[in-house]
Amino acid sequence: MPELPEVETIVADLRPHLVGRTIVRCELRFPSIVRHPEPEVFIDSITGLTIEGVGRRGKFILIPLGEGRLLVVHLGMSGQLRLVDAATEIANHTHAILDLDDGRQLRYRDPRRFGRLLLGTEDELLTSGTLPRLGPEPIDPAFDAEQLFQRLRRRRASLKAVLLDQGTVAGVGNIYADESLHRARLRPDRLAKSLSRKSVRRLHESLRDSLEVAIRNRGSSVDTYRDAWGEIGNQQESLLVYGRAGEPCMTCGRPLSIVRIAGRSTVFCRRCQR
């Protein structure tokens, strides 16, 4: 599933191809994938606008289109944003097609339809609640361990639940929550507020390391994740715990445990993580 590293890979790949292109036509094959504004308004508004940038905030893809307008794409569980030649056969579950002025198409495909498209000014999307308030970017150099400590100390919930909360830190999902906690040698069910500054420093560094390594490896294709060209990533081959329940811990060899925390399957080592 696309988390920060997967979204970052897509965004970095698309940017040089999309900036400067004009959207000449928009087709919604499954209109309710657009959550704001009404689909007809979305089509009318987006047609003719020129792409000024391609960015990311947490797991959200942000595409400024001029006139203060922002196209927002969230991939949910199974969303794919692909740049293809217009002649390419249309895959099933393709819900939106943006025709560009260079003969290519930006297509949104999402079998499970947990993803969404939004269009509006940033203020409009924030005040309407369609774009949630997000915590800091974990890989931002300005985000330091002390900031993480201050955020964790106020939270009664488990570390796993807090890492998954996009309002605490933006962009971490089930894969990199488990990976970070393993690297930091912290149990996922530890209460966030119970961590010492020293432990939080370790978690801060582990978060950053897990995410940056995954970006270098172009993300994890453990399920349906594909990049903008339809290719898989490589990080799934190097994951320490995610998807490895029952297999030996890379550090101590003990079989990895799997439990359910915050409604998510959670894999960790009972010996290495305290």
Place this chain on the structure above:
DNA sequence: CTGGGCTCCTGCCCGC
């Protein structure tokens, strides 16, 4: 306010 649980949805895997 906070945290936990339910819901949406399809594909995949397992067992009969």
Place this chain on the structure above:
DNA sequence: TGCGGGCAGGAGCCCA
């Protein structure tokens, strides 16, 4: 071989 059930999960929403 085919089919049904269970499971996976991001995040909005509701409720205690």
